[in-house]
Amino acid sequence: MFDTLSGKFAEAFKNIQGKGKISEDNIENAVKEVRTALLEADVNFKVVKEFIENVKAKALGEKVIRGVNPSEQFVKIIHDELAKIMGEANEEIDLNRPPVHPILIVGLNGAGKTTFSGKLALYLRSKKKKQILLVPADTFRPAAKDQLQTLAKNISIDCFDSDLTMHPKDIAAAAMVEAKKLGKDIIIIDTAGRLHVDEELMGQLRDVKRSLEKYNPEILLVADAMIGQESVNVAKSFNESVGITGVILSKMDSDTRGGAALSIRQVTGVPIRYVSAGETMKDFELFHPDRLAGRILDMGDVVSLVEKAEDVIDKEEAERMMKNLEKNRFTVDDFMKQMNMMSKLGSMESIMKMIPGMGGLLRNIGDLSPAENEMKKMKIIISSMTKEEKNNYKVMGPSRIERVAKGSGSTVQNVKDFLSKFAQMEKMVGGMMGMLKGGGGMPGMDALMGGGMPGMGQLKGFRQQPGQSGKEKKKGKKKGPWGGGYF
Ligand SMILES: Nc1nc2c(ncn2[C@@H]2O[C@H](COP(=O)(O)OP(=O)(O)OP(=O)(O)O)[C@@H](O)[C@H]2O)c(=O)[nH]1
Ligand SMILES: [Mg+2]
Structure with a gap:
């Protein structure tokens, strides 16, 4: 993106x-x-x-x-x-409305309405503590109801058993009654899509909107960022014929050039509220124009990175690890847990883009998948080790190495390489902790990022690429606490 x-x-x-x-x-x-x-x-x-x-x-x-x-x-x-x-700053939907508050999800065929309905429900429940009822109201395509029901079941959110022979406006009314009975705060109504902006669908949506008018419904348009300019026209048409209160950009994980994100607000006057970026239910973000501008200009987005980290990092686990480190103990098990925490933050590329200055560096490197693959291989090797071995890799003699190689589908040499790299890391971690205790101060961010993140050692070989500034080259020579270049 x-x-x-x-x-x-x-x-x-x-x-x-x-x-x-x-x-x-x-x-x-x-x-x-x-x-x-x-x-x-x-x-x-x-x-x-x-x-x-x-x-x-x-x-x-x-x-x-x-x-x-x-x-x-x-x-x-x-x-x-x-x-x-x-749009300057994020404009979230107004969540202080009295229950039951209806949210209508509209958009073209395949834009990602159903997927987004699930993501929004999950977000509102986990972050805003709202009770949600999902409502299938796509009467054109009966299979759409199953899709939403399955999705709702997967995220344990209640789904209304709509009668698809009814008009969507009556489904919405029935769902409001049911939601009140169940004590829900919000209903999210997933509507039908069409290939093009089509008068029949617009008429239907207007009817649904009118029937909910007294509850001040939120009408969110899901716009596919992949279709660029076209999605701007779609947003304009929906706004003129139905009237929308917000836009969601979907498929922002795809190879979009960015036209939709940069034009929709200005052309329609309607705020972009959320971003849908991926097929899993957690790929959901608030739309922050200021942060996005920073990302576009390679300034990174540290605020989002920290927020994300707070979300996925298990604090108790991190504290336990830190205590272990203070005792100069760094086990294979700790390493595995750190790698797992990293993966929860997203792909290496997506994390790096949030670090100031890394965007430009990434463009020179091109592809991070070798480092990512290397990490996957290490994880497979580690998962073939026993608990005892993970706590003390030094017990790994030839027969254990052979067993792990077989179990992980790698070669004896692969396992030996991993063990020697781990030994190096252990030494570096020891050195780093000594430095901390000795009052040497925290190693700088650069050191942490340069070699501290698993997989980042891979970058070392690329650091001398043409087009980089002298400053970056100099930084590349510094060794991270874990030594860098251990792949
Ligand atoms: N990569 C990516 N794929 C997405 C995203 N959102 C939805 N999809 C995929 O796009 C396809 C269509 O998504 P749906 O949520 O079914 O779209 P819809 O608007 O409900 O489609 P209709 O109900 O048929 O109009 C599915 O294969 C989704 O997995 C996204 O943010 N990123
Ligand atoms: Mg759908």
């Missing part, structure tokens, strides 16, 4: 690097490149035009701030304007 756009922006900013101050002359090329980058990302041309005018006006009106160089100033202007066109 946004990879090409980020790369193009980085190129554009080179135009002003090293310039004394921003002038009409020296920003001309940069602005031109920014414009092309946005158009190529499939951003609506009117949005681009306004964006460029605002950027120019701001850049030329900007006072020269002592100590801030022009290219940094320019990047800041672009950042703020990007956030502005996407």
Whole structure:
């Protein structure tokens, strides 16, 4: 997502690097490149035009701030304007409405309505402590009811047993009654999709909306980010014919150029509220324009990374590990648990993109899958080890090594390699803890990130790639606490 756009922006900013101050002359090329980058990302041309005018006006009106160089100033202007066109800050749905509050999910065929209905239900229950009833109301395609029921069962959320011979507006009314009886706070109504914006469907949705009018329903449009500009037109049509209160961008994990995210708010005036990014129920995020602008400009998104980490990291487990580390104990079992926590945060690539400056580095590296595969192989080897072995790998003699190799479908050499790498890591961890106790201070973020994350050692070989700044090259030579390059 946004990879090409980020790369193009980085190129554009080179135009002003090293310039004394921003002038009409020296920003001309940069602005031109920014414009092309946005158009190529499939951003609506009117949005681009306004964006460029605002950027120019701001850049030329900007006072020269002592100590801030022009290219940094320019990047800041672009950042703020990007956030502005996407809506500045997150606008979540109003959750303080009296129960039962209806949420209607609408959108084209296959946009991801049913999937999103499940994700939203799960989020509202686990984060907002709301009682939810899911309501299938797709009367065009009977199998849609089964799909929602199965999904609801998987996440243990109640699903209304809709009578599909009824009009969706009557289904909604019946569901409201049932929800009140069950003490629910919110009902999420999953509606039918059509291939194109179609008057019959629009009429039906208007009827449902009208029947719920007194409850002030939330009408959320699920827009497929993969179809770019087209999803902007869809949002416009739905808003004009039904009236929507929010947009959800779905399939943001796919190879989208970003046009939908950057245009919809500006074109329709309706806020983008959530992002659906993946097929599992947890691939759900609040839409934060400011953070997204940061990600697009390779500034990372540390706030989201920390929030995510707080969500998935088991605090007690982490504290137990820390205590062990203080006693200079670092076992294979600990290593496995750390790797599992990492995987819960997402793919290595998605984590790295949230770290400032890593986006550019990633573009040079290209593919992180070798490191990711290496991690998978290690996990398989570890899972073939016994508890005793995981607690003390030094008991691993030739016969145990052979058994683990067989059990994990790897070679004796693979297992030996893993053990020697682990021995190295253990030594490094010991060294790091000694340093901490000796008052040497925390190793810097760079050290932690450079070699501390399992799999990151893989990056070492790529650090000397052309196009990198001298600063990054120098950083690459530093060794992480676990030594880096242990793959
Ligand atoms: N990669 C990815 N796939 C998604 C996402 N959301 C939905 N999908 C997939 O897209 C397909 C359609 O999703 P549904 O949720 O059934 O879409 P829908 O809008 O309910 O479709 P209809 O009810 O037929 O109109 C399914 O294969 C989903 O797994 C997403 O955020 N990312
Ligand atoms: Mg559906």
